[in-house]
Amino acid sequence: MSLDTELRELFGRDDETPWPGEATAYDRFLRRRARRARAVAAATGLVLVALLAGAVLVPRLRPSPVVPVAPAPTKVRVESQGFELRLPSGWKVDRELMGTHAPAAGETFPATSIGVPQPAVVGLVLTPRSGKPPGASITITTDVNERLDYSQVQGGSRRADGREYRYHRGSGPGDVGRYAVMWPDWCHLGMTCQRSAWPRILLVTGSAPSDHDQVRQIMKRIVGALRPITNSRRPPPPPTVPARTKVLLGTGGSGRTAWEARIEPLGGNSGFSIRFPWLQKHGKKGQGMHWESLEPQDIQLQGTWTLMDCLSWWSPGSGVMLSGLARREVASVRFELEGRAPATVPTFGRDKGLPWVAYVSPTVPTGSRIRRVVALDDAGREVGEEHAFQGDRLCGPI
């Protein structure tokens, strides 16, 4: 089955299925419509409500000086699942649960090959030091075997850091129930991991023959005390520029294939453009400018981000020009073409004060296949690579 067909099936799969809550959708619509009609009045009212709510809530949100917080003695870390826990007073780690973890790029634990599953601690079982309540235990692990989605969590409460969690009642006499906590797995640069097609949920499960309320209170305290570490901490986003940024990075070429490389906005979004002044002047309206919205994550991840322009369209025999943006530390870019000697070009635009520099290749023959685009630093070391255009023929049929 082709990817086109698969996408059509994927996107159309639920066309005939009623949308959840559809039965009450029209009522919600009527309420929204009415709200819109009252928008002006509501805006005034909202300000007042916000002021009142602030006056009432702010004092309540201040930390209460009378609640004693007993310092817990021990911290435990489960790095592969991204949590650290200060053990609740009177509880100990009874045992660690072993499983496997596939390290992603940028993860330093375990220090092994990317993507290769490694044995790792994936959870904890806690028991009361005093043995009371008798037979009680709390398991903290993730849903790796259960494949839950976030609907298990949404609609519940939120931790102080905004992560949602929800309590699910136990189903039997010894089953206290469990808390499901949203615990996304960030690999790098704000992207979620591809090691699993499923979101990650942290589960705090209680079991006790009696005293369920007591165990549940401890479980709830654990939910609030779990601290995100390693892959559950969202990394800072890659650097970017404001949408209105307009900078000429450089010019080159001559005659029909002269070019100008810019950062410039289009439709309110920032982008990278290559303009061809000859074509803009002599071609049809709208021709002569190749603009693409910036993909800071791609640039950060790969080191380069390459666009392609078929110069032969308007200047027969001219071939293909590759251009793009690279991370700021990239001093030169090497284009590796199948069956041809690689071409290396210096980057330019470093003096423009942007998070990136630009590059433009020498023209390459139409129909060439590109193996990779390599980012090199000042010392000529590889600091990134991009598998651009999937080895397809440049400016030719796939």
Added chain:
Amino acid sequence: MAVDDAAFREFFASEYSRLCWLGFLLTGSRAEGEELAQEALVRIWWRWRLGRRPADPARYARRVLVNRQRSLLRRAAVEARSLARAQPAEVPPAGTERAMVLWEAVQALPPRQRAVLVLRYREDLTEAEVARLLGLPVGTVKSASHRALARLRQRLGSYDLDPAASGTEERR
């Protein structure tokens, strides 16, 4: 001018699920998808009420929804600070494991690339129509589509895909 409530309600019933699904595909979130659909329908209702009923209300609704999503995208930098919005996309209702993997891969695409695919493969719009709807040059739509499909193939590398069977356009 009074709105023909019965006609509008009929329109609402026929389009609601479809619009929600489109919003869901564009945003990756059921809640946001429904929000977009509701918002689009409110706007149509006002237009309807003013006696300016669109010739093709369903098409108009799609346009409103996509435009609304575009303006939300512009606020993405602000929204990304909210943890709740930064969560990985929800999964769609039951499907094969491969469909789940494909879904995850689609949701991992940058929003613009995802929008191009959704409009092309769900709404069957031409590249020129997608470009008009998204306010982009046709070349940018073509390259976004190319990049998106290439990325999906890369993510689905472990599966036996047939790239040649995909009608991707190369030219930008």
